[in-house]
Every structure is written in structure tokens, then in C-alpha cells.
Amino acid sequence: MEATDGVSGGAGPGGERLGDRIRRLRTARGLTQQQVAAPRYTRAFLGAIESGTRTPSPEALAHVADRLGLPVDDLRYGRPADAAARLAGELAAARRALSAGDLDAADGALADIGRRADDYHLPEVGDWARYYAAEADLHRGRAPAAAAGYARLAAQPPADCSALRAAVLARQSYCLLVDGDAPRAVAVLEEGLRELRASTPVDPDAELRLTNALMYTFLELNWRHRARRLERDVLPLLSRATRGEWVAQFYAVAGQLRRDGELDEADRYLREAARRYAELGLTREIALCHWARGYVLRRAGRPGEAGPELRLAREMLGAVGAVLDHAGATLELAESRRREGALDEAEELAGEAARTAAECRHQELMAEADLVLGLVRAGRGAGEDSRRLLSRAADRYEQAGLMGEVVVACRHLGESLLAEGDRPGAAEVLRRGLRAAERLT
DSSP states (O other), X not given: OOOOSOOOOOOOGGGOOHHHHHHHHHHXXXXXXXXXXXXTSOHHHHHHHHHTSXXXXXXXXXXXXXXXXXXXXXXXXXOOTTXXXXXXXXXXXXXXXXXXXXXHHHHHHHHHHHHHHHHTTOHHHHHHHHHHHHHHHHHTTOHHHHHHHHHHHHHSOOTTOHHHHHHHHHHHHHHHHHTTOHHHHHHHHXXXXXXXXXXXXXXXXXXXXXHHHHHXXXXXXXXXXXXXXXXXXXXXXXXXXXXXXXXXXXXXXXXHTOOGGGHHHHHHXXXXXXXXXXXXXXXXXXXXXXXXXXXXXXXXXXXXXXXHHHHHHHHHHHXXXXXXXXXXXXXXXXXXXXXXXXXXXXXXXHHHHHHHHHHHTOHHHHHHHHHHHHHHHHHTTOHHHHHHHHHHHHHHHHHHTOHHHHHHHHHHHHHHHHHTXXXXXXXXXXXXXXXXXXXXX
């Protein structure tokens, strides 16, 4: 029985044709054409396939692969037997290099993994390599380039990889936050979660990744009660999730939701996140846990304890070249030092972060830098300059949809105007803050 409906016999890795590959593998096993072709096909038929004058049908190719002791796709695409596992190991190593700030090595490895995955027709592995290449752009502070990479992946994601789709959506949402569009960032995540939960079965890893991202976004928006509700919803997923990085990420975000009377629990969550990240060899993510602990302590009114954590986070993030994270931790440290009365250091730190934020066009960080610098200038008695910076901070926060931060900026600006005796101006600013608070709730 001879085949008439063929499968692709095009060149595989290194330009090797399918027929040449079958001949090489057959002779390496010491088999004759008759031994491989029998009992369903003739020796002449296999000879025609090997010479390239005949293209095997899917059934014929499956028969030849079985006789050669190979999975059919390994034969079809010229894959080494352990190609998928080897590439997955290399991808994990590139991920660690990226987190450690060895960006050139990560770039080279990811490009090579992507090329080989394409040659071997392993689209999921190739797209994960391209995802991490976009992550490298984000690591460098190149949010528009990263957003373009995520958009390309979103346009044609692997049909059976909901975890990758979730990772891409989470990062697209984060890029919207960087660009100052918090409402759309929320909408992207909420729609993604609805679509995921409407499918069956629901991938617990994908659901965890999207929920983590939404919890973080709610935290940025000061929607703490909504974030805590999400946290309760996602707890049952932890025992079913297989991606350790995303489980660690849950503990890191949940730790930041705890303040004041929950500091012991916040520490427990953040230590667990750091432990899991350390097991995975993810340096940047451990630094983010230190930042998160400083964030919690500073908001609990303990800037003296927050400072060492934030300094460590800033040093680690600077060492690995995580541009936006370093600027964020620097601003957090600047505010902590301002509260301790170290105005010179606070101003220097905030100015450094402001320059980075402006270069990267990170809208929230630009607004936060204005806020901290405005408060520093107020502490120096430079009222007019302080009010200019606080007013710009309020404008930038509002444009980004961060209403909780608008409330804070308006409160400080209103107090400054009252101190200057401008009661009408203060009243107008405080009314603006009230309107922002209404939108927050």
C-alpha cells in the first residue's frame, strides 16, 4: 500500500531533508529499507521517500517513525530525542540570567532558544523565549519595546498555552500602568480572567498569574478591600499551581496588602516569597521582596525600619540593572528619609528617580517624584516651588487614574495653601481631593 497524500518533506535543522534524515537514522540503526518498510510498504516506496521523489502520507511517516523507534514529530522535524526538555532547561537558565542582570547572556540565549524551537516546531517554547526577550526590554526600562513584544505574542498565541496567554496579558496590563492608563490596565485583566474562567478546564497557573496581576493593580489603585477579596478567591489555587515563580509572586503581593496590625503576617508572607524565589535562583525578585517589606513598614509609620530594607532593595536592583524597579525603590527610600528629616538625602534620591522616570516615561513614578520633591521643598520652606510640584503630582496622578494618590497630593497641597492664607485656593484643592476620593470608592 503506497501513500499519495503527503506530509511536508521540507528541510529540517541544518538544511537536512526528510528523506536524508530517514536514511541517516535507518543506517545508524543497521536496518535495511525492506526492514523499515515492511510489512505495510515496499522497499521501493521507502527508497523513493529517501531519494526525495516521494512524500510520505501522515500514516506512512508514522509507520517509519515507529520502525525507527522515534516519536513521529521528532522524525518529521529532525528533533533530537530530548529537544523539548533541553530547551526548557536552557529557558530556565536564561530566566535566571535575566533576573541576575546578565542581560547580554540572556538575550543571546533567548534568541538561540527561539530559533531552535522554531526549527524543531516547538512553538510554545519559542514563544516563551520571545516573552522573556520582552521581559528583558522591560528590565532595561524600555517599556514601549516590551509592550510591542507582548503585543506580537498576543496577536498569535499558542492555542493550547493558557499560561503564556495569561503571562502576556499580565504584562500588557503592567505596561498600561507604566503608560499612565490604570483603568484600561484593570479592564485588560478583568476581561482576561472572565474569558479564562469561562473555559474548561481552567488552568490554575493561568488563573493565578492573572489574579496576582489584578491584586497588584488594585494595590496600586488603593483598592485594598477588592485586592483582599481576590486573595481569598485565589488561595485554593496555590496547591494546584505548578509554576513556582507565580506562587512566590502571590506571597509577595499578598504581603504588601498587610499593614499596621498585620506586620507579623506581612513578614511571614514576604519571607515565604523570598524563600521560593531563592530556590528558583531569581535575584531581582528577592530584591522586590525587600522593597515590599520596606513599603509595608514605611506605610505602617516605621520609616527607621523601612530604610535598611529599601536601601538593600535599591542596591540589589541597581546591581541587576532593573531600571524601573530601581527607580521605584529609590523613591520609596526618598520618602522614608524625608519622614526621618533627612531632606538633603531625600531630595537627592528623589531627583535621581525623577530623571529615570522621565527618561522611561513612567507616569506614576514621575508623579510620585513630584510628590516627594514637593514635600521636601515644603520642609525647606520653599512654599511656591512645593505647591508647583504638588499640583503637578496631582495632575499626573489623575491622568494616570490613580485616585488614591490624587487624594494624598491634594491634601498636602491644600495644607500648604492654608498655611499661606489662601483659603479659597485650599478649599478648591480639597474639594478636588474629595471628588477623587468619591471616584476611589
